[in-house]
Every structure is written in C-alpha cells, then in structure tokens.
Amino acid sequence: MKIFHTSTDDQFGFALVKEEINEALLKNDPPAAAAKITKLMMKEKNITLNIAITGEAGSGKSTFVNALRDLSDGDEGAAPTGVTETTMKVTEYPHPKYPNVTLWDLPGIGTTKFPADEYLKLVGFEKFDFFIIISDTRFRENDVKLAQEIQRMKKKLYFVRSKIDNNMRAERRKRDFSADEALTKIREDCVNNLKKLGVESPQVFLVSSFELRLYDFSLLHETLEEDLPEHQRDALLFATSSISLEIINKKKAAFQSRIKYNAFLSAAAGGVPIPLLPETIDVSMMAAVVTQYVDGFGLDKPSLERLAANTGVPYSDLCDVMKSSLAKQEIDKGQIMKVLTSLAQTAVLQATGEAAKWIPVFGFAAGMSLSFCTTYTALNYFLDTLAEDALKVFERALSGNK
Template identity: 60%
Template sequence: MAVQTDCKSVTKEIKALQLHDKPAAVGMVKEPLGMDNITLNIAITGESGSGKSTFVNAFRGVSVDDVGAAPTGVKETTIEVTPYPHPNYPNVILWDLPGVGTPNFPSDKYLERVAFEKFDFFIIIAAAQFKENDVKLAQEIQRMEKKFYFVRSKTDDDIRAEKRKKSDFNEEETLTKIRDDCVQGLRGLGIESPQVFLVSSFELHLYNFSLLQQTLDRDLPAHKRDALLCAMPNFNPEIIRKKKQALKSRIKYWATLSAAGAAVPVPGLSIDVDLAMLVDVVTEYVFAFGLDIQSLKRLSARTGVPYADLRAVIISPLAAVEINIHLLIKVIVRLGSVAALMAAEEVSRWIPFIGIPIAMGLSFTTTYRILNLFLDKLADDAHGVFERALV
C-alpha cells in the first residue's frame, strides 16, 4: 500500500515538473507527508475510575495541566465520547469513552452508543480486577471483528504498596502475581488465553507498555503502524530506533522526487523543490522524535526536568527550532561537501546530452545524504533527551 502510494505521488510530481509548472511542483512536495494522511482512531474504555483519562494523556505525551488534556479525577470525569487528537499528529486520535455500565452507557448498548465502527482497536483499562462488564465488552468487540487489549493500570501504585508492606519485597514476583490474578479472573469470566499488559501511565518506560506497543505493531496494517509509531512517546531507546528505521525507509522516495526535479531545465526549480521538500521532511523528523519546542516543554512538565536541561543535551541545530528554508540553507552550507554537490548539480544540468542524467544522479545522492545525516543527528538527540529525562 505505501509503495503504491509513493509511486503515484512521484508520477504526479514528475508530470508537474515536465509541464514546467514550478508552483505546482513545489506545492505538491509541501503537501502533508504520507503518514499525516492516515487516520487512526483508538478507543480507550473501561469502568469509571480505572484511569482511562490519565492513560490518554500519557499516550499523547501531555500533562493534566496542558491545554487539551483529558480531565482526570477520583470520580468518573468522562461523561461522553471525547476525542483527543495527538498534539503533533492530529489524525491519530485517542477517544476517551465513558465507563462501561454508567447510566447513560449501559453495557448491553455500549458499543452502539459509542459508534464502535469508527475505531481501529479498543484498549480496555482496569485499575484492579477486570469485571464482568469488561468481559462482556471484549466479547462483543470480538464478535464485531475488532481488536481489543486488556491494560491493567496503576501498577506503580501496587508496587509501592507492596514494597511498604514487605521487607522481602520482590518486584518481579509482585508483577507476576498481579498479572496472574488478572488472567485468572478473565478466564473465570469466559475469556480464553487473555493477555494483560501492566502499565503505569506516569512511567510508561516501566512494566509492559513496551510489550503493548510491540503487540499493536504486529496487529496493525503497515500504513497505520507507522502512524502509531511516530505518535508514540519516546518511552525507551528501542522506540527511538524503530522510529528512525521507519523514517529512513522513506528516504529513497524523497531522493527520487529530488532527482525528478533535477530532470527539468528550469532555472532554480530543482533547488526550490528540494528545499520545500526538506522543510517538510525534517519537520516530520523533529515531531516524530519529540524534539520540537512544545514537545520538549511537555516532557519537562511531565518529568520535572527543566526545559533548559533538556535543551542543553541537544546538539543538532535542527531541534527545538522552527524549521524553515533559511535555517536549512545555513546548515547545508556548513556541511561543505554536500553543498558542493548541490552546486555541481546546478552546473552539470547545462552540459549537452549528458548533463540532465548527471544532475539527476547528483540530486538523488545529495538529498539521500542530507536526509540520512539529519535523521542520524536528530535520532542521537532523541536518545540524549530520553536519557536526561527518564534514566
């Protein structure tokens, strides 16, 4: 699916270039990137007080005090189906659903009331044991051929409580007992071979959130998998590595588009196309790694690590700034050899007969090198920020 979409996009852009339609060509590369066009609807449900809203905020990388955060409290705070778009990826939407079995959302009418068909999958959350309503909901979701996942929230509270009570406390044994109790309870209510993910919404890097991400990665179609991956918070080094891998897989597509721009002998067209494309792609990298200013400020608020400290570990000049053409030109000029390749491309296109193929090859190589270099540096910064904030 992704390969077919990329091929169609390149074909459209090449046609615009062949028509010498400079505004159209530049406009096309500035359209939203592929994953930004993919809608992913995630339903978060469970009984009232289970921690749904807190989980929604954690998944989106926001604190309860941030604008647009889901309200939380000891009582049921969700009284209607409420969408919470991801701050950087608005097409990735977490839907905070009212508790199962509340007066306005009885269990037997629940899926009908929440319009289940629009959701890609359901996360069923419980703060202790899963109840009969949770199981009825799971069975109905399964009957309607949707995916669901059991998440046991507030695991950190249980660990702290057990640690206070026992002098011979063992965290792994406690986690195993919590999980086994949930699994046995679900089996007793009719769920065969249930998988339960233990999660702390305040410390996603602990317990089973990583396993939940891996399971979603396995179950989702490829195009939605990448959208979810980029929207995920950087809760461990592995997720940063996966993001880098997914973003790197599209670099050849962008380099091919750059080569198409070099094929047309219109003064300045290739550079304009390249710079417009690079602004969008590099901005995507910054957002995916959570290195934009707002993401870093939200991370600071969640972890208590001062923003200045997070900013201090960043080395790339492309992080924690607004990406624009003037900034990219400055950075590229500093690269020396890459800037020389760009200059050579402009000169070579005017060589009779062989000039255009040479320019296309140089344009492909230059864009490929630039994006790989920028991606490597930003991934390194994401690792540095993670270590400063959470390790």
C-alpha cells in the first residue's frame, strides 16, 4: 500500500524517503513519519538548478539574467548591463527569492579572454544544468561551434532570439504590418541560418526580456520543464515570474501537493485541542508556508512594485484587486491567528472530506486529527485565496493602464 506517491526519479533519494514515510505511517509511527517528512522537505529545499546564459557580446545576456530573476536593470543585485560587453568573467547571480536557483552570466564567446575553441573549459561547463545561447540578430558561427560542443558534452541547450520588442516596434511602422507574420519571419530567418551553419532541427524562442509574458517565453519555460529531471521542475517553476495563467495554476498545484506534509507535521506535534482552535497548530510554520505562497505568486510588495513599473499599471490598482490581507506585507503569527480564528468562528474549519480521508491512514488521536484537519483546511484556504489574487493581479496588469 502506498500512501504518498513515489517517483522513479531518485537521483536525490526522493523515492526512497517517500517509501520510508509510507512505512512509518503504515506502522502507525507518527514521530518517525514526521522526521522523514522533514527530511523530504529539506531535500526539496536544497535542490539546485544552475542555468548558463551565454552568447556573443552585446546580445542582451545580462538583461535576460535580470528578467529571469524578476529584477529590472539597475535594481540592487542586478547584473550590470550596457551597450558593450559588460560581463568579463563568469558571474553567478542567485535568484533573490530562491537562492538554490542560480543564473550564470557568461562572457561573450569569441572575446579575447574566452576564445571559442576553449570556451566551455574556461567557463567550467560541468556545473551547469543547461545552456541558453542568446543572440539579438542572427546566430553566428561562434554560437554554432558552442552549441555543437555543448551537445557533444551531453548537455541541453536552447537558442533564444532576444530584443524582439525592438524588432516589433520597427515592424509596426510598415503599412502592411502583421504581428504573426513578422514573428514568423524572424523565427524562420534564425532557424534557416542555424541550419546553414550545421545545426539539425533547431528550435528558436523569441523573447523580450522586458515583456516576458509576450512572445515565446512561456513556450521556453514549458520546454525546459519537459526536459528537466522531475526533481528540478518545481525549482524552475517557483523561480519563474507569474507571467501566465498556466504558470500560476502550476504553482498552485505544486504548493497544494505539499499541504498534506505540512498538516501532518502540525498534527504530529501532539497536544490537546482548545476551544475553536487546537493548540497543536504550529502557527509559525503556517506563517512560513503562507509567506512561500505570497512570494511564489509575486504578491509581495517589491514584486508588485516592479510589476507596476513594468506595465504602467499603478501599484494601488494592483493592490485594489486583491482579496487577501496577507499579500503585500510580511506575514506574522498574529495575522495567521486572526484569520484562523475568523475561519473557525464561521465554521469553515471543519474536518472536510478531503482532509478527513487521511485520518484513518495516519491513525491520529482526536487532538491530532483536529490539528491535521485545521491546518490542512486553513492552508488550502490561504492558497486558494492567494492564487485567486495572483490571477486577478495578472489580469489587471495585462489590461494595461486604463
């Protein structure tokens, strides 16, 4: 009997730990199960993802690195940008919210210090999980040499045609302008040029680092997800800005899959319930989890301010569409307790069918059962509310400054 789903991808031992959790639960050993769940969560937290961004000098590598880290050029901690080559050494930029995900800004291939034939060795290709090769015009011979060498080393690589927003502004001046035709022309030009240089079946993603929600970035993200090992997909997902309805919904599903673990840890703490709320609830843990939701959906104040600046939609307008009082601010225990009490008083926190179905499996005592159901139902409430807010913010930002 399997209680929690296990994966065939066991590079970091996830399947083994989940089997150990199953065994502890079947033996009705909550302390052992809690220890194994904590171990699993630590493993997930420590998953690393190293993304190399490379290409010729001036292709927009640094701006793309900043965009992937949800930063604007000039923000504190952003990669320096300029009209000439600004990356003179291999530079790591951890994601500000998810430091386990690191973007590596590599010097332009073919520069004096990094000649094409020694490039991969000099930048230390072994540590990167995949490469993104960027060009703001046509991909050139050096790009292809690099791509072929990366493939020889059995690493994944992706071609990104940058600065598409500039091209589209120029195309709009034409009398017979068609966005779809313009994008198709740019893409086909890049693909045909790569084929001429010896790349078989190349796929090129058209991206604007200033408007990730447009063009091919969502397709790029989807492709990366498909190609990455299972244990790294969520790391990429959480580090990606909530630029589409699909990504928001995927984040919600990923967060939701962890709720049973958090609820179990709360219940396994033991204790006797008090009126309305069980004292076994770990409010600090719940505050930390809700903070993850806020950060993951980009509902924290810095993210909302950057979104307002990038879209021209006033910050106050973005805030106005949100229902939750937990967004836009740091989460503390007092806020969580206030919401929990309100939910309990309105009889929302009940042993619902979804939460209660775990109780016979876990073999909880009465107090632990109440704690599990309370935490499980509350976290689902917080997640549903914040995911709905994320969708509203996305739609408001997409509508522009009206």
